[in-house]
Amino acid sequence: xxGVTQSPTHLIKTRGQQVTLRxxxxxxxxTVSWYQxxxxxxxxxxxxxYEEEERQRGNFPDRFSGHQFPNYSSExxxxxxxxxxxxLYLCASSFSGLTYEQYFGPGTRLTVT
Amino acid sequence: xxxxxxxxxxxxxxxxxxAVIKCTYSDSASNYFPWYKQELGxxxxxxxxxxxxxxEKKDQRIAVTLNxxxxxxxxxxxxxxxxxxxxxxxxxxxxxxxxxxGKGTMLLVSP
Numbered sequence: 001x002x003g004v005t006q007s008p009t010h011l012i013k014t015r016g017q018q019v020t021l022r023x024x025x026x027x028x029x030x031t032v033s034w035y036q037x038x039x040x041x042x043x044x045x046x047x048x049x050y051e052e053e054e055r056q057r058g059n060f061p062d063r064f065s066g067h068q069f070p071n072y073s074s075e076x077x078x079x080x081x082x083x084x085x086x087x088l089y090l091c092a093s094s095f096s097g098l099t100y101e102q103y104f105g106p107g108t109r110l111t112v113t
Numbered sequence: 114x115x116x117x118x119x120x121x122x123x124x125x126x127x128x129x130x131x132a133v134i135k136c137t138y139s140d141s142a143s144n145y146f147p148w149y150k151q152e153l154g155x156x157x158x159x160x161x162x163x164x165x166x167x168x169e170k171k172d173q174r175i176a177v178t179l180n181x182x183x184x185x186x187x188x189x190x191x192x193x194x195x196x197x198x199x200x201x202x203x204x205x206x207x208x209x210x211x212x213x214x215g216k217g218t219m220l221l222v223s224p
Binding site: 004006031033040041042043044045048050055056090099100101102103104105106107 | 119145147149155156157158159162202204206207208209210211212213214215216217
């Protein structure tokens with residue numbers, strides 16, 4: 001049973017560019033949450049997708065957007081990258097009946113130069 | 114919204130000792146409290162969780178206790194081993210469907 005997968009593993013971008021990160025949830029899960037983890041900090045909630053809609057959002061600007069596909073996989077898009085966007089981006093999946101019980105992928109390390 | 118405080122930020126123990134990490138939360142309506150272990154270069158791994166209808170839960174060498182009155186919960190690791198070295202995060206519900214995390218505790222177990 002495959003767990004949560006994310007791609008790519010690492011990414012280097014330049015300020016002002018745009019980036020797309022991808023996530024496939026654990027088998028049987030239909031809800032995807034995205035988190036940003038800065039070095040030495042806990043994960044910070046960005047947003048959550050369920051039934052292809054953004055269900056809940058944290059304190060992140062509109063430069064951060066997402067999408068969920070019919071197969072429950074998800075994308076995180078960040079526009080107009082800033083140096084401060086450098087972080088580990090984590091995807092977590094859950095089942096809609098137990099959305100607090102979240103399982104994380106390995107993350108994508110984004111470096112903005 | 115929910116606020117989670119975690120202590121200590123770092124913890125060093127000798128192999129075989131016990132380790133305890135404590136978290137406090139602010140929302141008395143919170144009813145689910147997970148603990149995650151994050152090893153270097155990996156995503157957080159759910160290691161144990163507790164719901165508010167019980168006061169303690171054990172799984173081999175790890176246990177979690179919950180004090181709803183004081184609004185705190187703790188992770189207990191007994192007979193620590195070097196492979197327990199990692200960063201541990203507590204979390205509590207945020208809104209109706211997601212989590213807010215503590216800042217983490219770096220646990221170092223020395224042989």
